[in-house]
Amino acid sequence: xxxxxxxxxxxxxxxxxxxxxxxxxxxxxxxxxxxxxxxxxxxxxxxxxxxxxxxxxxxxxxxxxxxxxxxxxxxxxxxxxxxxxxxxxxxxxxxxxxxxxxxxxxxxxxxxxxxxxxxxxxxxxxxxxxxxxxxxxxxxxxxxxxxxxxxxxxxxxxxxxxxxxxxxxxxxxxxxxxxxxxxxxxxxxxxxxxxxxxxxxxxxxxxxxxxxxxxxxxxxxxxxxxxxxxxxxxxxxxxxxxxxxxxxxxxxxxxxxxxxxxxxxxxxxxxxxxxxxxxxxxxxxxxxxxxxxxxxxxxxxxx
Numbered sequence: 001x002x003x004x005x006x007x008x009x010x011x012x013x014x015x016x017x018x019x020x021x022x023x024x025x026x027x028x029x030x031x032x033x034x035x036x037x038x039x040x041x042x043x044x045x046x047x048x049x050x051x052x053x054x055x056x057x058x059x060x061x062x063x064x065x066x067x068x069x070x071x072x073x074x075x076x077x078x079x080x081x082x083x084x085x086x087x088x089x090x091x092x093x094x095x096x097x098x099x100x101x102x103x104x105x106x107x108x109x110x111x112x113x114x115x116x117x118x119x120x121x122x123x124x125x126x127x128x129x130x131x132x133x134x135x136x137x138x139x140x141x142x143x144x145x146x147x148x149x150x151x152x153x154x155x156x157x158x159x160x161x162x163x164x165x166x167x168x169x170x171x172x173x174x175x176x177x178x179x180x181x182x183x184x185x186x187x188x189x190x191x192x193x194x195x196x197x198x199x200x201x202x203x204x205x206x207x208x209x210x211x212x213x214x215x216x217x218x219x220x221x222x223x224x225x226x227x228x229x230x231x232x233x234x235x236x237x238x239x240x241x242x243x244x245x246x247x248x249x250x251x252x253x254x255x256x257x258x259x260x261x262x263x264x265x266x267x268x269x270x271x272x273x274x275x276x277x278x279x280x281x282x283x284x285x286x287x288x289x290x291x292x293x294x295x296x297x298x299x300x301x302x303x
Contacts (some may be wrong), residue, residue, distance in 0.1 A: 070105035074121035093270030174239035180218035
């Protein structure tokens with residue numbers, strides 16, 4: 001077999017280098033045509049891939065960057081009927097913190113673009129790109145010297161940290177399970193209907209094909225994390241315990257840690273809004289009554 005392949009390529013190389021001097025047999029003509037067609041297809045595919053990659057990298061990039069302005073890249077805003085301005089808790093968390101810290105920022109909608117680490121949301125500050133919402137907040141705190149927790153006692157900072165991790169490493173998985181496993185059809189229909197018209201409309205038919213892929217991916221993540229091995233009743237019991245802990249600690253305070261907003265309130269708003277404000281009949285609204293910290297002004301896009 002290897003000798004036949006070697007003979008085939010050697011013979012074709014000979015005919016290519018002596019093209020026009022020696023007549024080509026029919027079988028070699030067909031083979032040469034196939035090689036040329038494959039080469040053209042490969043070149044065209046490489047060209048299209050590079051064009052698409054470049055368009056993704058440049059999507060939403062402002063023509064002129066304003067120094068010390070934070071450019072927040074995330075998915076397009078959700079339609080009003082969804083109930084929340086973004087279906088990404090991390091986007092809401094980051095945007096809530098930017099508002100509370102009174103930092104100048106601009107929201108830029110993207111569909112294909114991702115950070116260099118492959119994450120959304122991400123921000124650009126001057127010539128620096130930052131990703132991972134928690135790390136972004138840490139870096140912006142340092143750069144702008146805006147620490148919302150500076151007046152908290154050390155013990156309260158520990159409590160706030162525990163609540164931050166609870167909503168991101170426990171509570172998040174409970175409503176993720178509800179969205180992508182228990183009520184995938186309802187959530188997917190709501191998300192699809194919230195896509196903006198125009199250039200994003202071409203992605204709508206593809207969402208139907210993507211639905212099964214996303215569900216399997218989330219199920220795999222849930223299994224790796226451990227929550228996917230529990231029953232629905234057990235998962236919603238975890239959600240109830242988390243909500244009860246938040247509600248008990250919040251009591252009648254305007255914010256979780258007291259009269260003034262702190263960093264943990266951004267975490268609370270980002271995740272709790274995904275079950276309290278979203279226009280879906282999910283069990284999280286029923287398993288335990290909970291009051292959100294003062295957040296009505298955060299529910300609307302920044303003007």
